[in-house]
Amino acid sequence: MDVFDHRRGGSSGELVEIVKTVVYALLIAFVIRVLLFQPFTIPSASMEPTLFQGDYIIVSKFAYGYSRHSLPFSPPLFSGRVLARQPQRGDVVVFKLPRDTHVDYIKRLIGLPGDRIQLRGGVVYLNGKPIPREELRPATELTPFGFPRQVERFRETMPNGKSYITYSYGSDGEVDNTGVYVVPAGHYFFMGDNRDDSQDSRFPEAVGVGYVPFEDLVGKADIILLSWNDKAALFKPWTWFVDARPSRFFKLLT
Numbered sequence: 001m002d003v004f005d006h007r008r009g010g011s012s013g014e015l016v017e018i019v020k021t022v023v024y025a026l027l028i029a030f031v032i033r034v035l036l037f038q039p040f041t042i043p044s045a046s047m048e049p050t051l052f053q054g055d056y057i058i059v060s061k062f063a064y065g066y067s068r069h070s071l072p073f074s075p076p077l078f079s080g081r082v083l084a085r086q087p088q089r090g091d092v093v094v095f096k097l098p099r100d101t102h103v104d105y106i107k108r109l110i111g112l113p114g115d116r117i118q119l120r121g122g123v124v125y126l127n128g129k130p131i132p133r134e135e136l137r138p139a140t141e142l143t144p145f146g147f148p149r150q151v152e153r154f155r156e157t158m159p160n161g162k163s164y165i166t167y168s169y170g171s172d173g174e175v176d177n178t179g180v181y182v183v184p185a186g187h188y189f190f191m192g193d194n195r196d197d198s199q200d201s202r203f204p205e206a207v208g209v210g211y212v213p214f215e216d217l218v219g220k221a222d223i224i225l226l227s228w229n230d231k232a233a234l235f236k237p238w239t240w241f242v243d244a245r246p247s248r249f250f251k252l253l254t
Contacts, residue, residue, distance in 0.1 A: 059222065
């Protein structure tokens with residue numbers, strides 16, 4: 001009887017320790033997700049060639065400080081940002097879509113508060129001056145119907161020296177020639193790197209992104225951790241290997 005009671009007590013103690021370990025692990029994971037890093041999967045081609053559909057990225061939550069959108073489900077506990085730090089032109093940023101803050105978007109930051117943005121023939125003008133861009137060798141990609149097509153590539157360089165590559169299908173697209181956008185105070189102007197396949201700040205908030213409030217920024221995309229092409233499937237384990245894109249693993253973002 002004494003032996004039986006001793007073992008039962010030992011089993012109870014082990015169960016308590018296991019529960020405590022699980023609770024501590026969940027708390028640590030929650031703190032990391034809220035305060036430090038959060039994973040996202042890229043769902044579209046709007047940021048090609050920087051990000052491809054199927055890229056699994058890590059976003060720094062602390063890069064710009066914290067807002068209510070740093071917390072799961074964006075509870076209205078406070079407004080504004082805590083420990084706020086200003087983003088830089090050229091950052092790749094995850095933010096909440098202003099017209100539906102349940103939706104996460106990822107684009108490149110082009111305009112800061114007070115900036116004047118305009119596109120002429122596909123060239124971005126920042127405060128009256130064109131952002132320098134160098135034409136690169138065209139790339140070939142497949143259309144949604146499986147036919148190859150060429151896409152123009154350009155290397156843009158921001159005034160702060162940040163450089164990145166953009167895609168273009170020509171200079172006469174829907175938003176390749178625009179009026180002047182004046183970025184309001186406390187807001188930011190975003191564009192996709194795939195310039196002719198991106199719903200971004202060039203489109204008004206009712207149908208696109210519009211100007212994004214500082215509070216809606218979630219964090220800065222820092223690294224592509226893993227990547228798979230569109231043939232990979234969760235319930236087909238062999239595709240985790242044969243459809244992986246290892247050349248994109250652990251790739252730092254610019």
